[in-house]
Amino acid sequence: MTYAQNLTGKTALVQGGSRGIGAAIVKRLAAEGAAVAFTYVSSEAKAKELQDSITAAGGKALAIHADSADEKAIRAAVTSTVQAFGGLDILVNNAGVLAVGPLEDFSMEDFDRTLNINVRSVFIATQAAAQHMKEGGRVINIGSTNADRMPFAGGGVYAMSKSALVGLTKGLARDLGPRGITINNVQPGPVDTDMNPASGDFADSLIPLMAVGRYGHVEEVASFVSYLAGPEAGYITGAGLTIDGGFGA
Structure with missing residues (x-):
């Protein structure tokens, strides 16, 4: 499938893109x-x-090893992107972890790691990327419909981390808006991936x-993100945009 080249000349960094x-x-x-850099x-x-498939097709891609729990690694990934491609226009904060467990057994290690990756890394990457963005810049956070609805026990910490992105996105919209930079929060529902396949007992319950x-499908979420990254989405900012098949309806 071919797509309109709406992002020609733009540079993107995707946290958690492998x-x-x-x-x-x-x-x-x-x-x-x-031109797309992404961390793994x-x-x-x-x-x-993934990097090789894009370059073989004539595109520009750069895979960067960076742990989203590591502040220095996140900031270095932003620097590497700018050095490789000459700037940064689009940041997609997709890195995330899911730890589920009974309240009485949930460890503080899992609690801290969930917040570090699902929330703290978003702030760090946005802070670093914004230093390089010009008018028309785009920040897109990948949250979750679980910010609004958690239908099973054990997911409270995950839901909290995704709810935090709602407030962070709204607040940062005020910081970035005067500079012509938008920031939005995309909230997918259950999506078919290797970590959450569309078949099996868990899927059958959802x-x-x-x-x-x-x-x-992952492509459905990607199309949503590409629109927000494009030139027609300049009047959308601070928004929580759900793509969940009516999970929260």
């Missing part, structure tokens, strides 16, 4: 003409494969909660 929703976002932004932690083979009766 697989799942992140990889789909990287592919879509590159297909629309952007453990999936080196997938990251290199599918009846969706109005459309199915899991989402």
Whole structure:
């Protein structure tokens, strides 16, 4: 499939872009003409494969090893992107972790890691990226519909972390708006990935909660992100935009 080259001349950085929703976002932004850097932690083979597939098709991509729990690594990834491609126009904060467990057994290690990656890394990356962005810059956070609805026990900390992104996005919209930079929070529902496949006992428990009766596809989320990254989305900022098949309806 070919796409309009709405992002030609733009540079993007995707935190957590080697697989799942992140990889789909990287592919879509590159297909629309952007030079795309993306971070990964453990999936080196997938990251290199993704990078090579984009460059083989004539695009520009750069895989950067960076742990989103590490402030220095996040800031270095922003610097590497700017050095490689000459600037930074689009930041997608997709890195995230999911720790689920009973209240009485939930460890503080999992609590802290959830907040560090799902919230703290978003602030750090946005703070660093904004130093390089000009008017027309875009920041897109990948939250979750669980910020609004958590239908099973054990997910309170995850839901809290995604709810925090709602407030952070609204607040930072006030900081970035005067500079012509938008920031929005995309909230996917259950999406078919290797970490959350659309088949199995867990999926069977969630599918009846969706109005459309199915899991989402990573490409559907990526298309939403590409619109927000593009020139027609300049009047959307501070928004929480849900793409969940009616999970929260």
